[in-house]
Each structure stands twice: as C-alpha cells, then as structure tokens.
Amino acid sequence: MNKNEFLPTTKEEMKKRGWEELDVVLISGDAYIDSPFMGIAVVGRILESIGLRVGVIGQPDINSDVDVKRLGEPKLFWGVSGGSIDSMVSNYTATKKFRNSDDYTPGGKNNKRPDRATLVYTNLIRRYFKNTVPIVLGGIEASLRRLSHYDYWSNKLRKPILFDTKADYMIYGMGEQAIIDLGNTLRDGGDPKNIRGVCYISKEPVLEYLQIPSHEECLSNKEKYIDLFKVFYDNNDPVYSKGLCQKVDSRYLIQNPPSDYLEEKEMDKIASFPYQRDVHPYHKKDGKVKCLETIKFSIMTHHGCWGECNFCAIAVHQGRTIRTRSEENIIQEAKDFTKMKDFKGIISDVGGPTANMYGYECKKKLKKGTCVDNYRCVDDKRLCKAMKVDHSRNIQLLKDIREVPGVKKAFVASGVRYDLITADKKHGYNYLKQMVNHHISGQMKVAPEHTDDEVLYHMGKPGKQTLIDFKKMYDKLNKESGKKQFLTYYLIAAHPGCKEKHMHELKQFTTHELKMNPEQAQVFTPTPGTYSAVMYYTEMDPFTKKKIFVEKDTRRKEKQKSIVIDKKYQQRRKSNGASLQS
Ligand code: SF4
Numbered sequence: 001m002n003k004n005e006f007l008p009t010t011k012e013e014m015k016k017r018g019w020e021e022l023d024v025v026l027i028s029g030d031a032y033i034d035s036p037f038m039g040i041a042v043v044g045r046i047l048e049s050i051g052l053r054v055g056v057i058g059q060p061d062i063n064s065d066v067d068v069k070r071l072g073e074p075k076l077f078w079g080v081s082g083g084s085i086d087s088m089v090s091n092y093t094a095t096k097k098f099r100n101s102d103d104y105t106p107g108g109k110n111n112k113r114p115d116r117a118t119l120v121y122t123n124l125i126r127r128y129f130k131n132t133v134p135i136v137l138g139g140i141e142a143s144l145r146r147l148s149h150y151d152y153w154s155n156k157l158r159k160p161i162l163f164d165t166k167a168d169y170m171i172y173g174m175g176e177q178a179i180i181d182l183g184n185t186l187r188d189g190g191d192p193k194n195i196r197g198v199c200y201i202s203k204e205p206v207l208e209y210l211q212i213p214s215h216e217e218c219l220s221n222k223e224k225y226i227d228l229f230k231v232f233y234d235n236n237d238p239v240y241s242k243g244l245c246q247k248v249d250s251r252y253l254i255q256n257p258p259s260d261y262l263e264e265k266e267m268d269k270i271a272s273f274p275y276q277r278d279v280h281p282y283h284k285k286d287g288k289v290k291c292l293e294t295i296k297f298s299i300m301t302h303h304g305c306w307g308e309c310n311f312c313a314i315a316v317h318q319g320r321t322i323r324t325r326s327e328e329n330i331i332q333e334a335k336d337f338t339k340m341k342d343f344k345g346i347i348s349d350v351g352g353p354t355a356n357m358y359g360y361e362c363k364k365k366l367k368k369g370t371c372v373d374n375y376r377c378v379d380d381k382r383l384c385k386a387m388k389v390d391h392s393r394n395i396q397l398l399k400d401i402r403e404v405p406g407v408k409k410a411f412v413a414s415g416v417r418y419d420l421i422t423a424d425k426k427h428g429y430n431y432l433k434q435m436v437n438h439h440i441s442g443q444m445k446v447a448p449e450h451t452d453d454e455v456l457y458h459m460g461k462p463g464k465q466t467l468i469d470f471k472k473m474y475d476k477l478n479k480e481s482g483k484k485q486f487l488t489y490y491l492i493a494a495h496p497g498c499k500e501k502h503m504h505e506l507k508q509f510t511t512h513e514l515k516m517n518p519e520q521a522q523v524f525t526p527t528p529g530t531y532s533a534v535m536y537y538t539e540m541d542p543f544t545k546k547k548i549f550v551e552k553d554t555r556r557k558e559k560q561k562s563i564v565i566d567k568k569y570q571q572r573r574k575s576n577g578a579s580l581q582s
C-alpha cells in the first residue's frame with residue numbers, strides 16, 4: 001500500500017502502479033472520495049489490504065461506455081454501490097420534489113446520480129460487458145432493499161433488489177468481513193454462497209434457513225409483510241441470527257447469517273488505512289464536493305446504535321451492538337491530522353451514529369446477542385436496567401483529543417442522546433459540562449423529533465420528561481460557564497400515528513416548555529429497512545397489528561409541518577424565494 005496514493009481511477013494511474021488489469025472495479029453513485037466515512041473507499045482499501053488490485057469509478061456516465069470501460073474488465077468481480085445514501089432519498093425530498101443539490105457530487109449540482117443507482121449501474125455493466133465476472137452489490141441502498149420492501153417513491157412493495165437488478169451477489173450491512181471473505185473466495189476459485197453476510201438468488205430453497213413469507217404473500221396480505229419485517233429485523237445480530245429464505249416468483253432470495261462484528265483491533269486497522277481524505281483529482285475539475293467540509297477532519301469512534309428509533313435504518317445496517325475503536329488509535333488519528341497541511345486545528349466531529357454510546361455496552365448483549373421481540377435497550381418508556389450507561393471513557397477520550405498539540409477545537413457534531421446523559425447519574429453531568437465548555441459552538445442539536453406520547457411511542461423515542469430534565473441541566477451549565485448557547489431541535493411532522501392535533505401539542509410544548517419557535521421541521525420520509533416505513537405502508541402498528549392513522553396527503557403533511565415552525569421564519573424564507581424543502 002502506498003501511503004500517498006488514491007486507488008486508481010484511470011488506466012494511466014493503473015500503469016503507474018505497474019498494473020495491466022484490475023482484480024476488482026468498484027462503481028459508486030458518489031464521487032470517489034478517499035475517506036474512512038465513504039463506504040466505497042473503505043471497501044477499496046480493505047480489498048487492497050488483502051493484495052487485490054482495485055480501481056474506483058465514481059458517478060459514471062450512464063449513457064455511454066466511456067466511464068464503465070475506463071478501467072477495463074476486472075478479473076474477479078465488479079462491486080456496485082448506489083453511494084452513501086439511498087439514491088431515491090438523495091434525489092427527492094419527503095414530498096417527492098427533486099433535490100437540486102447533492103453534497104457528494106463535485107460542484108454540488110444534483111446531476112450525476114441516477115434514480116435507483118444500484119440498478120442502473122448494474123445494467124450499465126451488463127450492457128457493455130457480456131458474460132462478465134460476478135457483479136456484487138453493496139452499500140446502503142442495496143442492503144436495506146435486500147428482501148421485499150416498501151418503496152415510497154413508487155408507492156409499492158418491491159421485490160428484493162437482486163431480483164430487480166441483474167447482479168449475482170449482495171453484501172449486506174457494513175460488510176467489512178464479508179468483503180474480505182468474498183475477495184479471498186473469488187481469488188481462490190471458491191463459492192461465495194457460503195459466505196456470511198451475503199445474499200444471492202437460488203432455484204432451490206435452503207431448508208435449514210428460516211422460511212419467511214413469500215413476496216406474493218406479502219403483496220396480498222399486509223400482515224404477512226409485517227411478519228417478514230419482524231424476522232428480518234430480529235436476524236441481524238451475528239451472535240445468534242439465522243439465514244433467511246424468501247420465495248420470489250419461482251426462485252428464492254437467500255440471505256446468509258450476518259458477518260461477525262469487527263473486534264477493536266480490526267476496527268483500528270480499517271480506520272488506519274492510508275486514506276487520502278480528499279476527493280480524487282479526477283473529479284476536482286468539476287468543483288468542490290460539499291461533504292468533504294464535514295468529513296475531511298472528522299473522527300468516527302464506533303459503529304452501531306441501540307437507540308432503535310423506528311424511522312432509522314441503522315439497526316439493520318450497522319447493527320445494535322457498539323463496536324469501538326481503541327482510544328490510542330483515535331488519538332493517533334487526531335495527531336495525524338495535525339501533520340496535514342490544510343488542517344487548521346479544528347476537528348469537525350468526534351462521534352458515531354450516536355456520539356455518546358462510545359465506550360460501554362450491555363454485557364449480556366456482548367455474550368448472547370441483542371434481545372429480540374421488540375424488547376429494546378431503550379424505548380419511549382424506559383432504559384433497560386442491564387444497560388449501564390457510562391460516559392467516563394468518552395469524557396477521557398475527548399479530553400485526550402483536546403490535549404493533542406495542534407488541535408484547537410474538537411467538535412461533537414454527531415447526534416447525542418440526551419436521555420442517556422440524564423440516565424448516567426455518575427458521569428452524565430460531567431459529560432455535558434465538557435460538551436458545553438469545549439465541544440459545541442453556540443448551539444447543541446438534539447433530536448426529540450416530537451413530544452407527544454402517542455407519537456413518541458410510534459417513533460420509538462424517549463418521553464418528554466427526559467428532554468425537560470436535560471434542558472434544565474444544559475441551561476444550568478451554560479449559566480455557570482457564562483455562555484449563551486442554545487439548544488436546537490430536530491422535529492418530524494407526519495410520522496405514522498401523527499395527526500394535526502399532535503403537531504399543535506408539539507407547538508404548545510416548544511412555546512411554553514422549551515420557550516422557542518422552531519425554525520425547521522422535517523416531513524417524515526418512509527425509508528426502506530425501517531419499522532416506520534412498515535407502519536406507513538401497512539397503516540398498522542407492527543407490534544400489535546392494530547390500525548393506526550397515517551397521513552398520506554402531501555398538502556396535509558406540509559400543513560402538519562407548518563403548524564410547528566416559526567411563521568416569521570417561513571415568511572422570510574418565502575420572500576427570499578426559497579422553497580421550504582421538506
Ligand atoms: S438486556 Fe437490555 S440492554 Fe441488554 S441487549 Fe437486552 S434490551 Fe438491550
């Protein structure tokens with residue numbers, strides 16, 4: 001591995017490495033950004049580390065062979081990803097308006113990512129390379145669409161993505177171990193069907209796997225779709241999960257059990273690959289890539305989240321067990337930043353899916369796997385007693401990062417669960433004190449999403465009392481330190497179960513309890529792989545199968561949102577000609 005090189009994206013770069021051909025070509029819906037925050041870069045570096053020759057094509061032209069043929073045909077396999085975000089989420093707002101901007105495209109214009117990018121890129125390969133080596137799907141778009149799933153944008157239940165595309169295999173979840181196994185297996189001429197973390201299509205069922213409702217059954221009976229989703233959701237922990245087998249037409253989608261989670265030293269190793277932390281020069285001529293501003297000097301401390309908000313897909317993509325990097329490795333990354341010439345001393349983020357889940361886990365979960373049957377580590381009513389929330393390692397880590405010579409400021413911009421701060425009687429106060437004094441700038445963003453109990457139940461978010469308690473603690477700490485810092489709140493309108501009356505109640509709460517006028521709220525998007533999308537499609541509570549109200553009319557969704565946001569702010573935005581993006 002050369003410390004100063006991107007993976008090649010042109011034949012010239014291949015030649016410089018002395019390569020006539022590649023083992024693997026990776027294609028992505030994002031520009032090629034070599035960063036530990038970009039899945040395709042991580043996969044490329046992992047494959048490189050096992051000795052394979054890998055090239056990357058970011059955002060290929062889909063109307064010609066110019067890009068797809070740029071690196072030639074790989075010897076072992078093609079890897080295809082829609083990019084860091086599902087292409088339909090990336091291209092459309094919650095009310096299905098086209099988004100004009102794209103943070104992962106050079107120049108910022110949303111003109112390079114096709115709808116259903118995974119499918120389009122697979123077809124592109126098939127068009128120009130007949131009888132080629134296997135095409136392997138990966139990334140969040142494919143992963144969350146691995147079984148029958150509700151697709152909001154076509155408003156229908158779609159088949160598993162392998163049936164929609166003409167790909168051969170899929171790696172689901174984070175896929176680090178599965179990609180190593182796949183690379184080695186294909187190099188050695190083995191059969192990828194035995195690899196954990198892989199999906200494929202079979203003519204025969206795998207009888208020892210769990211037989212889940214067929215696509216046809218799900219289409220004709222929404223309760224069957226709920227049954228399917230529950231088994232899907234509960235079989236993501238490598239400690240105990242079984243393989244799944246779903247009949248689709250006359251064939252079967254086979255989902256092997258998930259890959260093992262990475263150990264701390266493996267997390268450290270992957271974080272330490274020689275990422276260039278920049279966009280590849282091939283894309284630079286087309287302008288800046290906005291996401292670099294946030295990821296370039298950010299540090300990911302862990303993977304996984306056990307928060308289980310029902311509208312979030314992290315549980316089924318990253319898993320519900322926290323896997324941490326070591327403190328030494330994280331601090332080394334901060335030290336490495338200080339040697340980079342464009343580092344100004346500011347670390348944009350030290351975090352993960354939920355920043356304050358670093359450094360502790362439920363002991364039972366680590367041994368036996370996460371609980372199932374909707375018995376959660378945390379929900380709208382309680383925190384499981386077995387989860388001993390402990391911010392002490394996180395506090396020390398942040399302190400150590402602050403003390404790295406050359407680091408002026410290290411922000412925590414990732415989401416923070418305020419209910420965990422109030423639950424940690426020993427260290428929660430001290431953690432928040434550090435945040436207030438050192439790791440936020442002017443404001444702290446928190447995500448209650450709503451404050452009405454009924455809606456919070458459907459969202460799987462904590463009750464409002466914890467928010468009240470947290471705000472008191474936050475205000476007190478700001479007063480003590482003489483700072484005038486605010487809280488800003490992420491709020492969601494039109495989540496399943498939410499009616500206009502609930503938005504009025506939320507407005508009352510923000511005005512009288514939080515003493516603020518929200519400037520923003522998001523209209524709910526039913527994204528694949530989430531319980532909330534199941535609620536949206538079935539109009540049922542998936543845990544009781546009782547009917548629930550779901551707002552499906554776009555104008556009324558917008559109305560829900562407008563109930564809660566500051567009228568003056570809306571007026572200002574309108575007079576500035578901005579549309580209120582949902
Ligand atoms: S015992 Fe409690 S904290 Fe542990 S995995 Fe189960 S629900 Fe989560």
